[in-house]
Amino acid sequence: MAFCPCSVLPSWRRMILMVPKKIVCLGDSITESKSVSVLDGWPVRLQLHLTSCGPWHIYNRGISGQTTRDALERLEKDVLSLLPGWVLIEFGINDSSFRPRQKVPRVSREDFAGCLDEIVRQIRAARGRPILVLNHPL
Numbered sequence: 001m002a003f004c005p006c007s008v009l010p011s012w013r014r015m016i017l018m019v020p021k022k023i024v025c026l027g028d029s030i031t032e033s034k035s036v037s038v039l040d041g042w043p044v045r046l047q048l049h050l051t052s053c054g055p056w057h058i059y060n061r062g063i064s065g066q067t068t069r070d071a072l073e074r075l076e077k078d079v080l081s082l083l084p085g086w087v088l089i090e091f092g093i094n095d096s097s098f099r100p101r102q103k104v105p106r107v108s109r110e111d112f113a114g115c116l117d118e119i120v121r122q123i124r125a126a127r128g129r130p131i132l133v134l135n136h137p138l
Helices: 012-018 042-053 068-078 109-125
Strands: 022-027 057-062 085-090 128-132
Touching: 022 042, 022 068, 042 057, 068 109, 085 109, 109 128
Parallel strands: 022 057, 022 085, 085 128
Antiparallel strands: none
16 A cells, blocks of 8 residues: 555644645756656656545646756746645756866856745745755765
8 A cells, every 4th residue: 555645644624724735846857757658757656646645736847958047937937826835846967967068067056056045935935835856966
């Protein structure tokens, strides 16, 4: 039997108050899941798992090749318009990658931290609950 996170809450009434029924997955190609079968992407697997706890709406807003800078540009249209809800934020691979013949990453550490801070700030201001997802070593 699969674990359902809803089973640890004291009552369904409390769960309705505590848990949003909407999750936006914001990220790059790892979130978009284009390189794997449809059912193997983590947003789809999350949707399949959570349906055992009731109705959930999962919105996949991953775009291949994007960085946190790109995410800031599309945040209003792709994320903020769907809130309130949880926002799972997965970035880092493209931000830290190097373009051919360049000696610096696409996004500096400082800019990466600043962009993440601003993404989180805007999500909170729109009554969202941001959650940073780490899927690669630091």
